[in-house]
Amino acid sequence: MSDPTDPVDLTARLIRCPSVTPEEGGALVLLEETLSAAGFVCRRADRGGIANLFARWGAKGHPRSFGFNGHTDVVPPGDVSTWSADPFGAEIREGRMFGRGAVDMKSGVAAFTAAAIDFVRTSPPDGAVILTITGDEEGDGVDGTRAILDWMATEGEAMSVCLVGEPTCPETFGEMMKIGRRGSMTAYFTATGVQGHAAYPHRAKNPVPALARLVDRLAQAELDCGTDHFDRSTLAVTTFDTGNPANNVIPGSCRATVNIRFNDLHTSQTLTEWLRDEADAIAAEAGIEIAMRVQVSGESFLTPPGPLSDLVSRAVTDATGVTPVLSTSGGTSDARFVKDHCPVVEFGLVGLSMHQVDEQVEIDQIRQLKAVYGDILAAWFAEAG
Numbered sequence: 013m014s015d016p017t018d019p020v021d022l023t024a025r026l027i028r029c030p031s032v033t034p035e036e037g038g039a040l041v042l043l044e045e046t047l048s049a050a051g052f053v054c055r056r057a058d059r060g061g062i063a064n065l066f067a068r069w070g071a072k073g074h075p076r077s078f079g080f081n082g083h084t085d086v087v088p089p090g091d092v093s094t095w096s097a098d099p100f101g102a103e104i105r106e107g108r109m110f111g112r113g114a115v116d117m118k119s120g121v122a123a124f125t126a127a128a129i130d131f132v133r134t135s136p137p138d139g140a141v142i143l144t145i146t147g148d149e150e151g152d153g154v155d156g157t158r159a160i161l162d163w164m165a166t167e168g169e170a171m172s173v174c175l176v177g178e179p180t181c182p183e184t185f186g187e188m189m190k191i192g193r194r195g196s197m198t199a200y201f202t203a204t205g206v207q208g209h210a211a212y213p214h215r216a217k218n219p220v221p222a223l224a225r226l227v228d229r230l231a232q233a234e235l236d237c238g239t240d241h242f243d244r245s246t247l248a249v250t251t252f253d254t255g256n257p258a259n260n261v262i263p264g265s266c267r268a269t270v271n272i273r274f275n276d277l278h279t280s281q282t283l284t285e286w287l288r289d290e291a292d293a294i295a296a297e298a299g300i301e302i303a304m305r306v307q308v309s310g311e312s313f314l315t316p317p318g319p320l321s322d323l324v325s326r327a328v329t330d331a332t333g334v335t336p337v338l339s340t341s342g343g344t345s346d347a348r349f350v351k352d353h354c355p356v357v358e359f360g361l362v363g364l365s366m367h368q369v370d371e372q373v374e375i376d377q378i379r380q381l382k383a384v385y386g387d388i389l390a391a392w393f394a395e396a397g
Contacts, residue, residue: 017126019119019382020109020375022046024102026118027111031084033151036063039084039118040147043067043125047143050129057163060155063147064163069132070140072169077140078392079171080124080385081157081350082178083149086113087367094369107375114373116366120177121145123378127385137393142171149346153309157346161353173320174356175388176347177381179363180339185377186332190358191321192241192314192340193348194273197280198250198307199287201226205300207264216262220254222298226291227252227268235274241314242275242340275340280308310348314340315355323395324359327387331380359384 031037040063044054047067057064070077089099089112097103097110104110109119128141144164148156164170181187203223208216227249235245247270254266272283284306295302315321317338329335336359350356361381365371 017129019122019126019378022122022126023109023114023119023373023378026084026122027102027109027113028100029084030100031086031113031147032088033085034062034148035085036147040065040145043084043121043145046125047129051132052143055163057160059159062151062155062159064156064160065143065145066160066163066169067143067145068140068169069128070137072140074140075172076138076393077142077170077172078389079142079144079174079354080128081144081174081176081346081356082117082121082124083146083156083346084113084118084121085147085150086116086118087150090369096370104375108372109375110370110372112371114365114371115179115361115363116371117178117360119373119378120179120360120381123381124175124177124385127382127389131386131389135390137389139393141389142169146346153346153349157349161349164353171354173392174350174354175324175385176345176350176356176358177360177385178345178358179360179366180358181360181362183362183364184334185362185380186328186334186336188339189321189324189328189336190340190342190345190347191317191338192276193310193312193342193344194242194245194275194340195278195280195312196271196273196309196344197283198269198271198309199284200305200307201268201270201291202265202303203267203295203300204265204303205262205298208262210260210262213262217298217300218262219266219298219300220263222294222300223252223266223268223302226294226302227270229290229294230270230287235272236277239275239277241338242312245272245274245278247272274312276312276314278312280306280311310344313348313351315351315357319395320355321357323391324357324388327384327391328359331384331387
């Protein structure tokens with residue numbers, strides 16, 4: 013029997029791979045070598061210059077297949093001189109490992125990789141274990157997990173259920189798992205009037221007051237009161253720009269941007285229609301033009317509480333003594349793509365330091381997370397059998 017796979021060592025080796033989006037940095041090569049040596053069939057699903065890895069233990073197309081999803085790409089470290097440790101050095105101090113991606117989410121990937129390897133070695137299941145790992149979660153996401161899922165559809169590969177290993181706990185390990193996520197969209201407005209001299213405003217059409225009225229109206233709107241599983245939807249004005257350096261010139265155009273995080277009472281289409289109606293109404297009142305462009309990062313989704321969330325919750329509680337809250341809070345994750353393929357939930361580490369200077373993870377939490385993932389695998393295949 014082989015020695016247990018050490019998730020701490022694997023985390024360190026992954027951190028030492030400088031895989032800042034969209035660079036692969038050696039991280040997926042390392043995982044492919046590690047998983048192949050353990051008997052996993054590994055395939056690359058690269059697309060658009062993005063590296064992606066698919067790994068399966070067990071028969072292709074098996075009706076019982078448990079999947080893990082995660083990413084090895086990381087955000088830039090920023091000013092390295094502000095770090096107390098090398099961002100890609102995986103230094104360990106006082107029971108913590110420092111490095112970019114320590115929390116988000118190389119430790120999560122290492123934990124589920126180690127758990128999967130040890131599980132199939134010690135308790136080979138009647139089924140398949142699948143790992144889908146992308147190098148484009150922190151980027152646009154166009155050629156990341158979506159590319160893997162497209163490749164899987166073409167190749168006849170499928171997961172019955174999936175667990176995304178993103179950090180989900182606000183402060184205490186085990187306190188929260190995700191059963192859904194809010195949708196996210198951004199609207200870019202450009203208001204166009206007629207430039208003129210500030211002393212002769214009647215000869216101009218000032219777009220600034222009109223666009224200010226629009227964004228104020230949008231910001232004051234109550235989109236909803238929330239649902240059983242989601243907080244109320246929110247709209248935030250994130251920019252308002254004229255680019256006008258002169259104090260005696262009425263600008264001919266100005267721009268504003270709003271970001272909406274929405275629950276399952278809405279879709280990006282219904283919200284886009286609302287934004288367009290509001291913009292058209294203001295434009296008509298002011299006698300100017302307001303153009304709008306919308307970028308959708310993801311729709312809201314919910315995996316209703318049931319067998320999958322119950323199983324994960326029990327495993328977390330058994331390991332930590334903490335019963336996780338079923339949450340839909342936070343930003344987006346690649347679960348927004350996986351949900352179109354199979355039921356999906358998320359559980360991972362405490363995310364306090366993700367994307368920060370001196371990002372760090374508790375060594376004991378990495379080992380705990382591997383144990384939780386191993387228990388989830390054992391329980392799921394036992395129930396599936």
